[in-house]
Amino acid sequence: MAGEAANELRAAFAVARPPSRIDASAAPVKKAAQSERTPASGLQVTRRLIYALIPGSLVFTAYFGAGVLTNVLVACFWALVFEFLALLLTSQSPSFARVSPGSDPALLIPGWLIALGLPPGSPWWLLAVASGTAVLLGKHAFGGTRNSPVNPAMLGYAVVLLCYPAMLSSWPAPSGVEFSMRSWLATAIWTLAGPDVDAITMATPLDLLRHNSGYLMADLFTASPQLGAAGGVGWQEANAAFLLGGIALLRYRLITWHIPGALLLSLTVLAALFYDEGSSTSGGSPFFHLLSGGTMLAAFFIATEPNTSPRNARGKLLFGALVGALIFLIRTCGDYPDGVAWAVLLANLCAPTIERLTDPVIQESVSARDEAR
Amino acid sequence: MIAEHLLLVIGGALTANLTLTYLTGLDVLAETTHSVRAATKMGVRVGIGLFASSLLGCMVQRFVLAPYELTYLQLPALVLIIGAVCAGMRMYLERIPQSEQPPDERTAASCEALCDAEHARPAVYQQAITLVGGSATIAAALLILRAEPTLIQSIALSVGMAAGLATVLIVFADLRQRLDHLLIPRAFRGAPVHLLLLGMMALALSGLSGIAG
Numbered sequence: 001m002a003g004e005a006a007n008e009l010r011a012a013f014a015v016a017r018p019p020s021r022i023d024a025s026a027a028p029v030k031k032a033a034q035s036e037r038t039p040a041s042g043l044q045v046t047r048r049l050i051y052a053l054i055p056g057s058l059v060f061t062a063y064f065g066a067g068v069l070t071n072v073l074v075a076c077f078w079a080l081v082f083e084f085l086a087l088l089l090t091s092q093s094p095s096f097a098r099v100s101p102g103s104d105p106a107l108l109i110p111g112w113l114i115a116l117g118l119p120p121g122s123p124w125w126l127l128a129v130a131s132g133t134a135v136l137l138g139k140h141a142f143g144g145t146r147n148s149p150v151n152p153a154m155l156g157y158a159v160v161l162l163c164y165p166a167m168l169s170s171w172p173a174p175s176g177v178e179f180s181m182r183s184w185l186a187t188a189i190w191t192l193a194g195p196d197v198d199a200i201t202m203a204t205p206l207d208l209l210r211h212n213s214g215y216l217m218a219d220l221f222t223a224s225p226q227l228g229a230a231g232g233v234g235w236q237e238a239n240a241a242f243l244l245g246g247i248a249l250l251r252y253r254l255i256t257w258h259i260p261g262a263l264l265l266s267l268t269v270l271a272a273l274f275y276d277e278g279s280s281t282s283g284g285s286p287f288f289h290l291l292s293g294g295t296m297l298a299a300f301f302i303a304t305e306p307n308t309s310p311r312n313a314r315g316k317l318l319f320g321a322l323v324g325a326l327i328f329l330i331r332t333c334g335d336y337p338d339g340v341a342w343a344v345l346l347a348n349l350c351a352p353t354i355e356r357l358t359d360p361v362i363q364e365s366v367s368a369r370d371e372a373r
Numbered sequence: 374m375i376a377e378h379l380l381l382v383i384g385g386a387l388t389a390n391l392t393l394t395y396l397t398g399l400d401v402l403a404e405t406t407h408s409v410r411a412a413t414k415m416g417v418r419v420g421i422g423l424f425a426s427s428l429l430g431c432m433v434q435r436f437v438l439a440p441y442e443l444t445y446l447q448l449p450a451l452v453l454i455i456g457a458v459c460a461g462m463r464m465y466l467e468r469i470p471q472s473e474q475p476p477d478e479r480t481a482a483s484c485e486a487l488c489d490a491e492h493a494r495p496a497v498y499q500q501a502i503t504l505v506g507g508s509a510t511i512a513a514a515l516l517i518l519r520a521e522p523t524l525i526q527s528i529a530l531s532v533g534m535a536a537g538l539a540t541v542l543i544v545f546a547d548l549r550q551r552l553d554h555l556l557i558p559r560a561f562r563g564a565p566v567h568l569l570l571l572g573m574m575a576l577a578l579s580g581l582s583g584i585a586g
Contacts, residue, residue, distance in 0.1 A: 090558055137569065140558070141557075141558070141561050141565075141566065141569055142552075142555065142557055142561070142566065143555060143556050143557045143558050143561075147552075147555040147556070147557065149548055149551065149552075149570060149573070150573055150577070155573065155576075158576055158577070158580065159576070162576065162579065326581075329581075329584055330580060330581065330584065333583065333584040333585075334580065334581060334582065334583045334584045335582045335583035336580060336583075339580065341580070342577060342579075342580020342581065343580075345573070345576070345577035345580065346577045346578070346580065346581070348577075349544060349548065349573065349574055349577055350544055352544075352547035352548055352550065352551045353543060353544050353547040356409070356547055366409050366547075366550060367409075367410065369408070369550070370408040370409060370410040370411070
C-alpha cells in the first residue's frame with residue numbers, strides 16, 4: 001500500500017525525459033565558456049566557483065567568527081539532503097553519485113551563498129528552511145537548475161528574511177570592534193540549540209545607516225566604530241575578497257564582464273548622484289555602497305547566474321544596471337537594510353522580458369509563436 | 374509637489390500592485406498571458422479602462438456622492454461607471470479593423486455558452502473581461518477612493534496602478550512563454566507552476582515595501 005502510494009507520487013513528479021539532466025552540460029557555463037576549446041566540466045566549474053568563494057568566506061570568518069564556517073557546512077549539508085529527497089521524487093533511480101558535488105555546481109553553491117547571507121552561527125533549522133526552499137521550490141519544482149526562473153539561493157534567503165526578520169538582523173559584532181569571537185564548541189552549540197541570548201550583536205553598517213537618517217555622516221562614523229573606513233569593519237575586507245574571487249571567475253571565463261560591470265557602475269553612479277557628503281539621509285558614499293553588504297557577492301556570484309539572467313550582451317548590461325539600481329533603491333528608501341536578494345529576484349523575473357526587448361531574434365520568435373496561436 | 378505625485382505613481386505601480394499585493398486581476402492574468410501580444414494588448418486596454426473609471430469614480434464621489442451624503446451608494450455607482458467605461462471601450466474597439474480585433478457580436482449570455490468552443494475561447498474571454506474590466510478595475514477604484522485623494526493625486530495613483538498591472542501582465546506572459554519550452558515535473562505542470570511563479574513575483578515585490586513613503 002505504502003509502496004504503491006510512493007510509486008504514484010514518484011510517477012507524478014517524474015520528468016518526461018530520462019533523469020540525466022544533472023551532467024556536465026547542466027553546469028552554469030556561459031556562452032563565452034562554451035565556445036572555449038575545452039569546455040569546463042561540471043566538477044571543474046564547481047571547483048572554480050568554490051575557489052573563488054573561499055577568500056571572501058575566510059575573511060568573513062576572520063571577522064565574524066567560526067559561525068560563518070558552521071553556516072556553510074550546515075547549509076551545504078541541508079542542500080544535499082533536500083537534493084537527494086528531490087531526486088528520490090523525480091527520478092527512478094536516485095543514487096549518491098548524482099548528489100556528489102562534482103556532478104552539478106548548483107548543488108553546493110546555493111547553500112554556500114545562503115550561508116554567507118545569513119548571520120554567522122544561524123540555528124540549523126533556519127538554514128534548513130532556506131536551503132529547503134531554495135532546492136525544492138526554487139529548483140526542482142521547475143524541473144532542475146536550468147529551468148529555474150529565479151536564483152534559488154536568493155529565493156531561500158528572501159523566504160527566511162520575510163518569515164524570521166529578527167533572526168536575520170542579529171549579526172555578531174566584528175572582531176576588532178568588540179570582542180565577540182566564539183570558540184568552535186560554543187558556535188556548534190549555538191547552531192544546534194538556538195542563538196545565545198548573551199551574544200554581542202551589533203547593527204550591520206547598512207542597518208545602521210537605514211535607521212539613523214538625519215545625522216551627520218561624520219558624526220555617525222565617529223559614534224559607530226563598526227562602520228570602519230568605508231563599508232564597515234569586516235564587510236569592506238570581505239567585499240574586497242569577493243571582488244578578487246569575482247575577478248578570478250572572469251579569468252576562468254565562467255562569467256562575462258557585462259553584468260558585474262553594469263551593476264557596479266549603476267550602483268556607483270546612483271550613490272554618487274544622491275550622496276551629499278553630509279547627512280546620512282542621502283545614503284552612503286559610492287565606496288560605502290560598493291564595499292558594504294552583499295554588493296560584490298551579488299555582482300559576481302549571484303546576479304551572473306546564467307539560467308536566470310539574459311544571454312545577450314545588451315540584455316546583460318540592462319539586467320546588471322537594473323539590479324544595481326534596485327539595490328540602491330531598496331537600501332536607501334526601502335524597509336530592508338540590504339536589497340541584494342530582492343533586487344536579484346525582481347531582476348531575475350524581468351530577465352525574459354529584458355531578453356525579448358533587447359534581442360531582435362528572440363523578439364521575432366516570440367511574435368511568430370503568438371502569430372501561430 | 375512633482376516628487377510627491379511621482380511617489381504616488383511609483384507606489385501605485387509597485388507597493389500597491391493590484392495583482393501582486395491585492396490579488397485582484399488574476400482573471401485577466403490567467404486568460405491573457407498565454408501570449409505576449411495578448412498580454413500587452415490587454416495590459417493597455419485594462420490600463421485605459423482602469424484609469425478612466427477610477428478618474429470618473431473620483432469625480433462622481435467628489436461632486437455627487439459626497440455633497441449629497443450618498444457615499445453608501447459608492448459601490449453601485451462604481452459598477453455603473455465601470456460598465457459605462459467598458460461599453461464605451463467596446464464600441465471603440467469594434468471600430469478597429471477586423472484583422473486586429475475580431476468583432477464580437479455575441480451578447481454576454483451567449484459568451485458563456487460559447488466558452489467551450491476551443492477556437493472562440495480566448496477572444497470571447499477577452500471580450501468578457503474587457504466588458505467587466507476584471508476585478509482589478511473595481512478594486513483600483515475602491516482603493517483610490519478610500520485614500521480620499523485630490524483629483525491630481527487620484528490621476529497619479531490610477532496611472533501607477535494601471536502601469537503596475539500592465540507590467541505584471543507582460544512580465545508574466547514572458548515568463549510563461551519561457552516555461553512553455555521547459556520540461557516541468559508532471560505534478561507542477563500548468564497552473565501549479567504558474568501560481569508558484571506568481572507567488573515568487575509577489576515575494577520579490579514585497580522587498581520593495583516602503584520605497585514610496
